[in-house]
Amino acid sequence: MFKNTLYFDNFPLSTISAYASRINDELESGEVGYYHLTDTSQILVNESLEFIKGKEHIKNIVLVGMGGSSCGVKALRDMLFDEKQNDRKLFILDNTSSHSFLEIIKQISLENSLFLITSKTGSTIEVISLFKLIIAHFNIKEVDFHKYFVFITDINSKLHKESENLGIKCFFIPNNVGGRFSILSAVGIVPLCFCGYNANSLLQGAKACFEDFFKHKKDELLQKAYHYCTHKNANINVLFSYSDAFKGFNEWYIQLIAESLGKKQGYKRIGLTPIALIGARDQHSFLQLIMDGPKNKTITFLKIKDSTKSLHIPNICFKFLDSLSNNVSLHDLLNAQCDATMHALIAENLSVDVIELEKLDAWHCGYLMYYYELFTSLCGIMLGINTYDQPGVEIGKLILKNLLEGVKKG
Structure with a gap:
């Protein structure tokens, strides 16, 4: 089970259906x-x-x-x-x-x-x-x-x-x-x-995401992309992932969003800036800026529901230390921290959504990665840019080659 809950108002489908048509055209073109x-x-x-x-x-x-x-x-x-x-x-x-x-x-x-x-x-x-x-x-x-x-x-x-x-x-x-x-x-x-x-299961999860969007016409992804791309104040998307297992995924998300959506359009510079955090650790650093700093950020929370293999906090009591987490699993504590942070940000009228994975296996990972690829493609269409090139990176590569030629000659 993959669930994406949006904590902001949906747009009428008539407003955003054209973008669904355009991504269908992109799919059918084969390009x-x-x-x-x-x-x-x-x-x-x-x-x-x-x-x-x-x-x-x-x-x-x-x-x-x-x-x-x-x-x-x-x-x-x-x-x-x-x-x-x-x-x-x-x-x-x-x-x-x-x-x-x-x-x-x-x-x-x-x-x-x-x-x-x-x-x-x-x-x-x-x-x-x-x-x-x-x-x-x-x-x-x-x-x-x-x-x-x-x-x-x-x-x-x-x-x-x-x-x-x-x-x-x-x-x-x-x-x-x-x-x-x-x-x-x-x-x-x-x-x-x-x-x-399990590469087959990975592909099956991605296929399920494909079918949910293109065949079953689920619109959460379309709503989310449109809200984040047209937000009047926020052009920074924070991914708050609640597990150390998401460290590599956070890096992939940053590369996917930054290289795909940071582009020039004539003299105009366009893009969503990705920031990736790990909960609950980064609640003790970056969260203060999100809560009380400029409201230029949207926030996506990523969590895992399954906690069957989690350690439990022992029922040890001290005179001066609280016992609130006694007999609670570490995973349940982590998810409670996620939920508490999420609701605090919602109370601040920030745009928030949460992605819940039933468990962390190949199927759910395939769904998650395909979901973010679709999200990126949708954002590119909505921002009116070429999602798939990287001219800024190519300039750096050319300069590197020239510098290396100079080093050899020197």
Whole structure:
């Protein structure tokens, strides 16, 4: 069960139905491929499981990727910590930091590791640089590359061409699927299958979200996107996630919203600014600003209903310390903190909604991630921008290449 409750007034469907029509047009056009991954990635699950079959010696999967090639996988690894069917460890190298590189490399040995070099364009300089560092660190001979590396990229990209040159297995991302919308493509499905996560259930959850929106015409998502995009005062959306398991998801949410919705429109600058918090910890830092600071924020609460595995607070009493939480589960305490904070913000007349997951499993994670991809697409349509490009990022990449050329010449 996935439930989204909106604590603000709904708009008449006649006001927002045009946006539903436009996203249907986008779906039917075939130009935006992530919509269809719930179906097309089924064959990829079988291909991934077939490839890894019989490779019991592999104990470590190391994904090397940046941005859209890593954020979603990190989110699912964190959320599905309790749902694995083998003992393979999933490591993620997603920064050109010597500290991060050495911290992961020292935990693995070459003979029981497989590296997933992931780049949609096949030319991400950070990914290619880390690929070369791995080769040099382990002194891997070219003739053995196929044993230790798998490439995930677009068809006909530079990385694809190199895979053919080196004899390395390649899994493909559809050309019409953007990087930050690629979690249900080979970017996510391949490492999840290799590490024993339930990729089929993930796709089924995403498919349920697709059907709720496009087939059953549930309008909570449409109402939410329109309210947040047309809010007179608030252009900051705060995601307040109540569990440490959502840490990676929060990072993915920030990348998805920021890179998709921060755009120029002529001389006008448009966007929703994402902020991601973890409850209840961040109630003791950022909450004060939301409560009493400028009312320029909308707030989404994210919580998990199931608490069957939660620890219970013991019935220990002290003379000077309160006993309010005695015999209460930690999970129930966490959700009570979520509800209390939510109602305090509603009382301040802030725009609030809450997402409730029945439990944290692959199905609900698939639904949640597809929900936010749809939310982002809807917001892009409502803001009148191109949701799927990132011209500001491309400028930085060009400057980096010029700087590196200068370093070489120097």
